[in-house]
Amino acid sequence: MRPFEPVCVVGSGYLGTQIGVTCARHGYTVNMHDVSKEALMSSKKAIDDYVLEWVSVGDVSEDEGNDTKSRISFHEDLADAAHQAGIVIEAVVERLDVKRKVFKRLDEVCRGDAVIATNSSSIRVSKIEDATSSPHRVLNMHFYGYPWRRRVVELMRGSSTSDEVMEKARGFSRSIGLNPLMVLQESTGFIFNRVWRAVKKECLRVVGQGVASFEDVDRAWMSLYGTAMGPFGMMDRVGLDVVRDIEMVYYEESGDPSDTPPGVLLRKIELGELGVKTGKGFYSYPDPSYMEPRWLYGDA
Numbered sequence: 001m002r003p004f005e006p007v008c009v010v011g012s013g014y015l016g017t018q019i020g021v022t023c024a025r026h027g028y029t030v031n032m033h034d035v036s037k038e039a040l041m042s043s044k045k046a047i048d049d050y051v052l053e054w055v056s057v058g059d060v061s062e063d064e065g066n067d068t069k070s071r072i073s074f075h076e077d078l079a080d081a082a083h084q085a086g087i088v089i090e091a092v093v094e095r096l097d098v099k100r101k102v103f104k105r106l107d108e109v110c111r112g113d114a115v116i117a118t119n120s121s122s123i124r125v126s127k128i129e130d131a132t133s134s135p136h137r138v139l140n141m142h143f144y145g146y147p148w149r150r151r152v153v154e155l156m157r158g159s160s161t162s163d164e165v166m167e168k169a170r171g172f173s174r175s176i177g178l179n180p181l182m183v184l185q186e187s188t189g190f191i192f193n194r195v196w197r198a199v200k201k202e203c204l205r206v207v208g209q210g211v212a213s214f215e216d217v218d219r220a221w222m223s224l225y226g227t228a229m230g231p232f233g234m235m236d237r238v239g240l241d242v243v244r245d246i247e248m249v250y251y252e253e254s255g256d257p258s259d260t261p262p263g264v265l266l267r268k269i270e271l272g273e274l275g276v277k278t279g280k281g282f283y284s285y286p287d288p289s290y291m292e293p294r295w296l297y298g299d300a
């Protein structure tokens with residue numbers, strides 16, 4: 001059996017599912033867990049779709065695709081999914097109280113040598129570590145959406161994470177095809193998310209102050225950086241409620257009123273327009289206007 005095997009992913013939503021299928025694609029047996037049965041069913045369906053896409057574009061053969069799927073199992077019971085795992089990656093909702101409960105339980109049920117990582121976007125593991133009796137084995141392992149395309153993961157230690165655990169996490173990251181970026185001192189938002197947060201915030205302010213439409217902000221970004229979508233399209237994809245929750249973490253840390261989530265974002269959430277997952281956010285889905293030919297030029 002390979003070191004770290006089986007891998008356990010706790011929280012089988014958007015990112016957890018993508019992390020799980022990435023590990024399985026790289027040969028690991030993966031145990032997925034979620035408190036919600038529906039989430040586990042959706043995760044299975046999403047995995048089928050990801051694999052189908054990889055096969056259709058020739059990234060993996062049909063046999064490799066089937067092998068990937070066969071390595072993943074779904075568990076309603078946390079202990080059942082985690083007790084044998086060499087590494088556990090937590091990807092549950094972005095709430096400190098929930099993550100602390102999950103880590104406490106993981107600490108109780110996991111192997112003594114298991115590495116336990118949180119994929120949180122904005123909560124440092126040092127805020128979670130004392131929920132465990134073994135803070136030396138916990139760390140932040142921050143993945144990005146579509147890890148098979150965006151091949152980086154940011155690794156950040158808590159107050160007591162051991163060098164050995166950091167080295168293990170680095171080796172594991174490489175074994176699933178990702179480039180580990182080391183965050184040298186504790187930083188809410190790691191490396192790239194600090195930069196991305198400043199962009200999001202300013203984009204929301206530009207629109208909130210009536211300076212420009214969200215479409216023109218995205219047109220500027222897409223034209224100048226040559227990307228397939230702009231910051232508003234990206235926020236829709238992440239989920240506007242997730243964007244709000246991340247802003248709240250920064251606000252709770254700083255207490256600075258200018259760090260509260262911008263009104264434009266809150267109004268969307270009040271309307272239940274959370275982005276791709278609800279069919280409407282800033283754009284409407286599944287066919288957002290920015291994908292139309294000539295949209296960039298404003299005459300779509």
Ligand SMILES: NC(=O)c1ccc[n+]([C@@H]2O[C@H](COP(=O)([O-])OP(=O)(O)OC[C@H]3O[C@@H](n4cnc5c(N)ncnc54)[C@H](O)[C@@H]3O)[C@@H](O)[C@H]2O)c1
Nearest residue numbers: 011012013014015016034035036039091092093094120121
């Ligand atoms: N969405 C992104 O692009 C992205 C990127 C990097 C990191 N993250 C982080 O990943 C985590 C998950 O984000 P997401 O977008 O996948 O959210 P999501 O809402 O799609 O999934 C969260 C899942 O957690 C489950 N859950 C809730 N409480 C649980 C518990 N106690 N035990 C087990 N499962 C539980 C929910 O049922 C849900 O399926 C968050 O910490 C987020 O900050 C997200």
